[in-house]
Amino acid sequence: MRNKLVAGNWKMHGNLKNNSTLLGALIAGLPKPESRIRYAVCVPFPYLASVQDTLQNTHINWGAQNLSQYDKGAYTGEVSADMLNDFGCTYAIVGHSERRMLFGETSQVVAEKYAVAQRAGLVPILCVGETLEQRDSDITEQVIEEQLKAVITLAGVESLTKAVIAYEPVWAIGTGKTATPQQAQDIHQFIRKGIAAQDKGIAENLTILYGGSVKANNSTELFAMPDIDGGLIGGASLIAEDFIAICSAV
Ligand code: PEP
Numbered sequence: 001m002r003n004k005l006v007a008g009n010w011k012m013h014g015n016l017k018n019n020s021t022l023l024g025a026l027i028a029g030l031p032k033p034e035s036r037i038r039y040a041v042c043v044p045f046p047y048l049a050s051v052q053d054t055l056q057n058t059h060i061n062w063g064a065q066n067l068s069q070y071d072k073g074a075y076t077g078e079v080s081a082d083m084l085n086d087f088g089c090t091y092a093i094v095g096h097s098e099r100r101m102l103f104g105e106t107s108q109v110v111a112e113k114y115a116v117a118q119r120a121g122l123v124p125i126l127c128v129g130e131t132l133e134q135r136d137s138d139i140t141e142q143v144i145e146e147q148l149k150a151v152i153t154l155a156g157v158e159s160l161t162k163a164v165i166a167y168e169p170v171w172a173i174g175t176g177k178t179a180t181p182q183q184a185q186d187i188h189q190f191i192r193k194g195i196a197a198q199d200k201g202i203a204e205n206l207t208i209l210y211g212g213s214v215k216a217n218n219s220t221e222l223f224a225m226p227d228i229d230g231g232l233i234g235g236a237s238l239i240a241e242d243f244i245a246i247c248s249a250v
Contacts, residue, residue, distance in 0.1 A: 003207050004223075005164060005230040006247045007040040007125060008237025009065060009093060019047055023054045025240035030247055032059045037230075039247050040091055041237065042125070045079050048087035056088060063091025063122070066099060069112035081120030092117045093232075095127045095147065097170045107150035115155045118162055125164045125232065126151060127211070128191075132171035140169075141190055148194065157198040164207045165191060166232040172212025174234055181221045181228075184210045188227035216245035223250050 014022075023041075030039055040061040043051050051062050068078035084092060094117060095110035105113075110126070117124040128147040130140040144167070151159070167187050172179050179187075188208050196203035210222055211232030222228055230250045236242040 001036055002205055002229050003036050003038065004250045005038045005040065005207055005209060006243075006250050007042055007063070007091060007093075007164075007166075007209070007230075007232050008243055009042050009096070009211075009232055009234050010044060010237060011065070011098070011234060012044060013238055014044060014047060016047070016050060019043070019050065020054065022238065022240055023051065023060075026060060026243065027055075027058050029240060029244040030060065033247075037250055042091060042093050048084070048089065052088045061090040063089045063093065063125070065093045065096065067092045067094070067113055067117055067122075069109055069116055071116065081116050081122055084117075084122060085120055089122055091125050091164070092122045093125045093127060093166075097127060097129055097168060097173060101170070107147050108154075110147070111150040111154040114151050114163070115159070118155065118159055123162060123164060125166050125209070127166045127168050127232070129168040129170050129173075129212075135169065135171065140187065144187065144191065145194065148191070152198070157195065157202060160195060160202050160206050164209060166209040166211045167191060168211035168232060174213070176213050178213040178215075178218050178222070179210070181225050184222060185225035185227055188225065192227050214246060216242045216249075219246040219249040 042063045042065045064084050068080050094113040099105045114124045128144050130143045134143050192203045207229040209230045209232045210228050214231045214233050215236050
């Protein structure tokens with residue numbers, strides 16, 4: 001039995017007042033999950049301290065949406081893995097398509113961030129996924145292979161025992177256009193098979209999330225697919241009722 005996870009990605013949303021209301025509703029409304037299920041919120045850096053205060057001793061974990069590939073030093077504006085540890089983070093998202101596309105993060109930089117996060121004891125949530133153009137050109141699998149290869153080359157296939165992968169087709173993120181459960185399953189299976197070719201046991205135990213317009217009304221069918229082990233949730237993670245419904249579907 002694999003671990004399952006539903007993680008919210010708040011992106012650049014929130015303020016102290018709204019966060020407190022949202023987290024209060026999540027604490028009250030999310031039942032304690034079974035032992036193999038985890039819930040988490042990945043929040044903007046400035047809110048980590050207050051999120052830590054609010055969520056410690058609850059069954060909701062928290063994490064960051066990015067981190068520096070460097071350990072420390074003269075890197076103005078960057079946030080290190082050790083700093084995230086100071087605020088009790090369990091997870092760090094790496095390689096979100098918005099980071100890759102809007103901030104020029106290459107697969108090599110993403111791999112470095114993944115490795116730095118793991119060295120600090122954080123669980124990286126590694127995002128991979130194709131654009132619509134790439135899907136239409138029938139190169140989805142090559143794109144995902146290249147994104148995964150960079151990480152496996154740098155950190156080794158065994159690093160996947162302490163990581164989560166999120167398949168997020170770029171065309172489905174924030175668009176309201178979800179991959180069908182079968183489209184998502186096909187890519188999840190492709191990812192798992194590719195890793196199984198290197199290590200069967202690691203592939204079998206790897207948590208692979210789907211992300212891209214997951215909502216309360218489509219999460220049940222997505223999570224029912226055999227290789228989908230939960231979700232990375234953007235917009236719907238900002239609405240307590242919706243996020244609770246999605247968490248309850250895993
Ligand atoms: C995301 O930000 O990772 C995401 C999947 O967003 P949304 O759920 O809004 O599509």
